[in-house]
Amino acid sequence: MIVAVMAAILVTMLLALARAFLGPGRYNRILAINMFGTKTVLFVAVSGYLFGRPEFLDIGILYALVNFVAVIAVLRLTHETESDAA
Amino acid sequence: MILLEILSAVLLAAGTLFIVSGAVGLLRFPDFYTRIHATGITDSAGAGLILLGLLLRTTTWEAGVRLLIILLFLVVTGPTATHLLAHAARRDGVPVWRKGHPRR
Amino acid sequence: MTRPRLAPPDTGVTRSGGTGTIRLIRWAAPLLAAFWLLLSGHIDPLFVTFGVISVVLACVLAHRAGLSLEKGPTLGLVLRLPRYLLWLVKEVxxxxxxxxxxxxxxxxNLDPVVAxxxxRGLSPLTQVVYANSITLTPGTLSLDLDDEHIExxxxxxxGVEDLGDGRVLRQVHRLEARR
Structure with missing residues (x-):
């Protein structure tokens, strides 16, 4: 059961990566990467259960934080460069 | 507890269905805004269900608290990130796909 | 593509500083401390010292970023929150x-519209709650907001007709204890 869930999360991550490579445009890519990040958190949490290593959950929390901040930072960066160009 | 096992399995299966659907929608839907519909919602719902499913299987309270914190975090940041992305795309003038147009 | 830029939303978390910042820190510091204790699970001098340092650091950063809180959550709001959250979970x-x-x-069968x-007449915080509820209810996504409209x-x-009926707005009003 748990292994099946992990496999499904991996497939989801691959599909998100495909969208990130296909684009088109930066927003589709950011959206896909954001999704990839949340799936990573889930993957870490589920694997923590599977391997009986609850400390993985701390890594999951950290990754959730980093993922959110990263999306905000990327959005901010793209907007800064744009207002500079305009 | 066999009942908890079953409930947990149901939650995990539903969550998995949602996240896979979200990813398929991300690939299938025709433009950015429809894709953000597909992922934003299924992300929150799928993550919530999977984490709840795990929560029912945990035995220590430390792990439970951590799962709850991850859950809270994903549920709070998910819609926020979705809105910020949609807002930024709208401000940048990403065009809205209409019925009958070619997909992009 | 040019389109008029809507005024930036007033979110209740303003950038004024001063008393609002003090208020924010008064709410945030105990939460941060609780978060630290929960995650570390150790109560010995070294860890508590690290905890105090990081709470102070977070508050200093919040002050530097100019974050502040208009008004703290009231007891009534906290009591009405579970019902709203249950409704929200169902909607999600x-x-x-x-x-x-x-x-x-x-x-x-996709036929997207922007409307x-x-x-009008919602408090800034309620407007943000409304916009987020719109994002989470079926088929709709909030794009932009100003004082009087949400795009x-x-x-x-x-989906748009559903919003026009005010089904979502009623729940938000109920959270604010106004009907």
């Missing part, structure tokens, strides 16, 4: 099922 699940059905249908829904992207026109 319905929403996820709707999207899932669209995704797996061989020919997705404005009025949000909404919907998967089909039924």
């Amino acid at each position: 699940l319905v929403s996820a099922v709707t999207v899932t059905r669209q995704v797996w249908s061989p020919r997705p 404005c829904t009025p949000s 909404v992207h919907a998967l089909d026109s039924a």
